[in-house]
Amino acid sequence: MEQIIANGLYLGAQYALIALGLTLIFALMNVLNFAHGQMYVIGGFVTYTVYAQIGMPFIVGVLASGATLAVVGALVQKFLFGPVIRKSMREESTMLLAAGIAFFLDAVILLLFGEKQRGVPKIVNGIFNYNDFTIVMPYDRILVGALAILAIAAFILYMQYSKTGRAMRALAQDKVAAQLMGVNVEHYSIIGFALGAMLAGVVGGLLVTITGINLGMGGPTSIKAFMMVMIGGAGVISGAIAGGFILGMLESIGLSVLASYGDITYLVIFASLMVFLAIRPQGLMGKPWG
Amino acid sequence: MVGAFLLTVFAVVPWLIHVSGRWDFYYTLTSVALLSIASGGVWLTFYIGRINIGQGAFALAGGYVSAILITKYGFPFWLTLPLSGLFCAALAVLIGLPILRLRGVYFAMITLVLTEVARLSALALPITNGARGISSIPLPGELSIFGLTLIPAFSTLGNVKLAFYYLATVLMVVSFAGLYRLVNSRVGHLCRSLQQNEELASSFGVNIAALRIIAFAISSFLGGIAGSIFVAISQSIYPASFPVNDSINFMLNCFLGGLGYVFGPMLGTLIIYFGWDLLFTTGQYQLLIYSTILILLIVFLPNGILSLPVFNRRGAGQ
Numbered sequence A: 001m002e003q004i005i006a007n008g009l010y011l012g013a014q015y016a017l018i019a020l021g022l023t024l025i026f027a028l029m030n031v032l033n034f035a036h037g038q039m040y041v042i043g044g045f046v047t048y049t050v051y052a053q054i055g056m057p058f059i060v061g062v063l064a065s066g067a068t069l070a071v072v073g074a075l076v077q078k079f080l081f082g083p084v085i086r087k088s089m090r091e092e093s094t095m096l097l098a099a100g101i102a103f104f105l106d107a108v109i110l111l112l113f114g115e116k117q118r119g120v121p122k123i124v125n126g127i128f129n130y131n132d133f134t135i136v137m138p139y140d141r142i143l144v145g146a147l148a149i150l151a152i153a154a155f156i157l158y159m160q161y162s163k164t165g166r167a168m169r170a171l172a173q174d175k176v177a178a179q180l181m182g183v184n185v186e187h188y189s190i191i192g193f194a195l196g197a198m199l200a201g202v203v204g205g206l207l208v209t210i211t212g213i214n215l216g217m218g219g220p221t222s223i224k225a226f227m228m229v230m231i232g233g234a235g236v237i238s239g240a241i242a243g244g245f246i247l248g249m250l251e252s253i254g255l256s257v258l259a260s261y262g263d264i265t266y267l268v269i270f271a272s273l274m275v276f277l278a279i280r281p282q283g284l285m286g287k288p289w290g
Numbered sequence B: 001m002v003g004a005f006l007l008t009v010f011a012v013v014p015w016l017i018h019v020s021g022r023w024d025f026y027y028t029l030t031s032v033a034l035l036s037i038a039s040g041g042v043w044l045t046f047y048i049g050r051i052n053i054g055q056g057a058f059a060l061a062g063g064y065v066s067a068i069l070i071t072k073y074g075f076p077f078w079l080t081l082p083l084s085g086l087f088c089a090a091l092a093v094l095i096g097l098p099i100l101r102l103r104g105v106y107f108a109m110i111t112l113v114l115t116e117v118a119r120l121s122a123l124a125l126p127i128t129n130g131a132r133g134i135s136s137i138p139l140p141g142e143l144s145i146f147g148l149t150l151i152p153a154f155s156t157l158g159n160v161k162l163a164f165y166y167l168a169t170v171l172m173v174v175s176f177a178g179l180y181r182l183v184n185s186r187v188g189h190l191c192r193s194l195q196q197n198e199e200l201a202s203s204f205g206v207n208i209a210a211l212r213i214i215a216f217a218i219s220s221f222l223g224g225i226a227g228s229i230f231v232a233i234s235q236s237i238y239p240a241s242f243p244v245n246d247s248i249n250f251m252l253n254c255f256l257g258g259l260g261y262v263f264g265p266m267l268g269t270l271i272i273y274f275g276w277d278l279l280f281t282t283g284q285y286q287l288l289i290y291s292t293i294l295i296l297l298i299v300f301l302p303n304g305i306l307s308l309p310v311f312n313r314r315g316a317g318q
Helices: A002-029 A036-054 A058-087 A093-113 A139-161 A163-173 A175-180 A185-211 A215-232 A237-257 A265-279 B002-020 B024-047 B055-073 B077-099 B104-124 B160-183 B186-196 B198-203 B208-234 B244-257 B264-300
Strands: A127-130 A135-138 B143-145 B148-151
Touching: A002 A036, A002 A058, A002 A135, A002 A139, A002 A163, A002 A185, A002 A215, A002 A237, A036 A058, A036 A093, A036 A185, A036 A215, A058 A093, A058 A185, A058 B264, A093 A215, A093 B244, A093 B264, A127 A139, A135 A139, A139 A163, A139 A185, A139 A237, A163 A175, A163 A185, A175 A185, A215 A237, A215 A265, A215 B104, A215 B244, A237 A265, A265 B077, A265 B104, B002 B024, B002 B160, B024 B055, B024 B160, B024 B186, B024 B208, B024 B244, B024 B264, B055 B077, B055 B104, B055 B208, B055 B244, B077 B104, B077 B208, B104 B244, B160 B186, B160 B208, B186 B198, B186 B208, B198 B208, B244 B264
Parallel strands: none
Antiparallel strands: A127 A135, B143 B148
């Protein structure tokens, strides 16, 4: 039991970080970023290149992942989403654009990094053993989990207390009012997109040490991120964190309880999600009709 | 206009293929016809203002219904074709009742999840035979009424590809004629009112709940029959036959053609499918070039190809 909770917490911390990026982009621009999973994969590959191939320290790799994705996110917002949002007659166009970008990033990953599964050497060796095998957890997982929680805390503090964070929260709350108060929408949209993409990159960099990385992980990661956002409520930061930890817990419990019935954990999670959304369409903490 | 189109589809294209000897084009064009039927369904859900990324789920469900009925219960294909459509429509009513209350990105996300649910269900349920799928499904047999043969058994035909081509294109023409009729009827106008403002429509006394269920059911019906013909062509089905990418492509087809035009999905499917095939020669850069063109099209033509002035002099099917 303790083991299940520990696994759930570790998974939840990673998931929450992915969901935070997605929900931030959604809150600011009403854009559902289909390419989020691909951004996560790029983050993983950048860390793989910097840490495993060039041989720099692991933390440099994670920072490089974050920085690369921040640049990618800023460019995508400045040259693609910004113009389309301004020009299009229907808001659905942004979704099509996001799907196009997901394909594009897949192509870039394929050309730059190939389609092989990549892994990196362990960052810390050894296994943490608490109370004679009640909780068993490799040290590298603990480290990665702690780094993820640290990143979440830093993000929340940034959103809460910095000028940029305040401006972005104002934009998410009421775009027109924020504009009237002198918030530069375009400027902060770019920063917001860069920040959201950066979070995806950082998780990619962290998780490459545990699961490795390959081209096909993009789509499933996006779907998981969508689920977390739906559980918590789209565009709400606390909701994304809650959604991440809930999904992590469910996955951890499902994998141990439902193991005897075959690989149906996700089927059960999906089905319960649909029932949950039928009762509460806006998620746990979302505004109705986001 | 319509006559020219029908003549092209039913006479000119087979003649051209016959002359050039490129028999493989039948398969390509059959796929385009079937994909555009499914995309037409997606388009209808767009018409009531919902972003539907779940058509892959219904195509998969339709395919499995057809495959199971044929192999396990010995139903003839021609009976399973409408049955798979009706099964999907019923499924859509069941699922639609709760999820059609969602809007915008919520509906988009839940339908995307639905595609994944369909794949996982096909893997987990005992009747679908798991990851091995169902294979060696017989070709469609004879269709006859009172001893009068309407359609001969496909296995006795010399050219199965041509038979499937006609089957798919006839269904495509019928589906789109139906869609066109629907959109230009009273119900169609009511659907457009849903797209613009549901509360307002509801306050006029439009039964919005019933309308969106009907639209979603028709959409899924089209997805189901497209899936069941695909199964008949490939004679097999697997849980991975209609992955998430297919669902996204159905949506892209509609967008590319233009969401405001009934025949948009047909044009979009044709362009996307052929564009992808033509780029095959570019080898490893295929996906890169394809997605770049796609992004450029969206940036410069956000309202679809049919919104170009060339098509709008006499209102192309608007």
